[in-house]
Amino acid sequence: MIFLTRKAEFSSSHFYWNPQWSPEENQRVFGKCANRNGHGHNYTLEVTVAGEVDPTSGFVVDLKELKDILEREVVSVYDHRHLNLEVPEFKSAIPTTENIAVAIWNRLDNKIPNARLHRVRVYEMPDLFADYYGEP
Amino acid sequence: MKAYLNRRYHFSASHRLHTDVFDTAKNREVFGKCNNPHGHGHNYTVQVTFSGPIDPATGMVCNLADLDSFAQENLISRFDHMNLNTLDTFADKVSTTENLSIEIYRLFQSFPAAHLEQVHIEETSNNSFDFAGGRAPLEMRTPGTI
Numbered sequence: 001m002i003f004l005t006r007k008a009e010f011s012s013s014h015f016y017w018n019p020q021w022s023p024e025e026n027q028r029v030f031g032k033c034a035n036r037n038g039h040g041h042n043y044t045l046e047v048t049v050a051g052e053v054d055p056t057s058g059f060v061v062d063l064k065e066l067k068d069i070l071e072r073e074v075v076s077v078y079d080h081r082h083l084n085l086e087v088p089e090f091k092s093a094i095p096t097t098e099n100i101a102v103a104i105w106n107r108l109d110n111k112i113p114n115a116r117l118h119r120v121r122v123y124e125m126p127d128l129f130a131d132y133y134g135e136p
Numbered sequence: 137m138k139a140y141l142n143r144r145y146h147f148s149a150s151h152r153l154h155t156d157v158f159d160t161a162k163n164r165e166v167f168g169k170c171n172n173p174h175g176h177g178h179n180y181t182v183q184v185t186f187s188g189p190i191d192p193a194t195g196m197v198c199n200l201a202d203l204d205s206f207a208q209e210n211l212i213s214r215f216d217h218m219n220l221n222t223l224d225t226f227a228d229k230v231s232t233t234e235n236l237s238i239e240i241y242r243l244f245q246s247f248p249a250a251h252l253e254q255v256h257i258e259e260t261s262n263n264s265f266d267f268a269g270g271r272a273p274l275e276m277r278t279p280g281t282i
Binding site: 001016018020021029030031050093094095096097098099101102118126127128129130131132133135136 | 137138139140141142143144145185190192193194195196197199200201274279
């Protein structure tokens with residue numbers, strides 16, 4: 001079995017806010033991430049898939065096809081968007097790095113032919129990133 | 137949903153690889169230039185991985201500000217711009233990055249808000265070390281055993 005990882009990038013804005021809490025509580029827990037006009041990051045996405053090498057093509061997956069899937073399912077939806085305001089899954093979930101990783105998993109799961117989604121890794125910054133392996 | 141949060145911290149420190157178990161010639165033979173008497177230094181990067189359920193109220197495995205304060209108090213303030221050999225933990229151990237990885241793993245284990253999975257330490261851009269409490273690091277485990 002081979003593990004293959006493809007990167008993609010998107011730049012988005014967001015803020016952290018729990019509508020069930022008071023403004024003071026949001027400020028206390030989330031600090032400057034709660035600023036209501038939002039802020040942004042250059043995100044890097046790493047998608048790892050696992051599969052067997054096709055003996056004819058020598059591929060696990062066609063990288064061009066994987067690139068197109070990432071573009072269609074994730075980048076075209078997230079890039080240069082405000083995650084809280086413009087991406088449906090973050091109407092109800094706070095767009096933390098953890099939740100973005102889960103949301104991207106849900107967008108990609110079962111959409112990659114001939115390979116199993118193994119890990120979604122989302123870098124908010126080089127020093128902060130979250131992983132999701134599809135675990136409940 | 138169980139997720140994994142990775143955070144990287146940076147500190148700079150000096151050290152010297154040397155053990156009183158060996159004589160001068162043996163120290164030189166085993167440790168080479170790392171045994172030079174006045175030590176040398178590195179820019180270390182420490183990457184910690186914590187796991188846990190995503191709290192639906194915060195969207196987080198643990199609050200990053202809490203983890204950063206913990207790291208500042210327990211890692212950065214203790215190790216940054218220090219000579220590792222002078223620290224209590226290296227009084228009876230060689231200050232290799234293997235031993236440093238185990239010490240830093242032990243130290244982050246007491247962070248209360250999430251489960252420590254592993255530490256990954258880069259001593260230079262060419263040398264890195266992983267310690268996951270005796271298990272293989274996540275990236276190197278057999279598929280399906282995560």
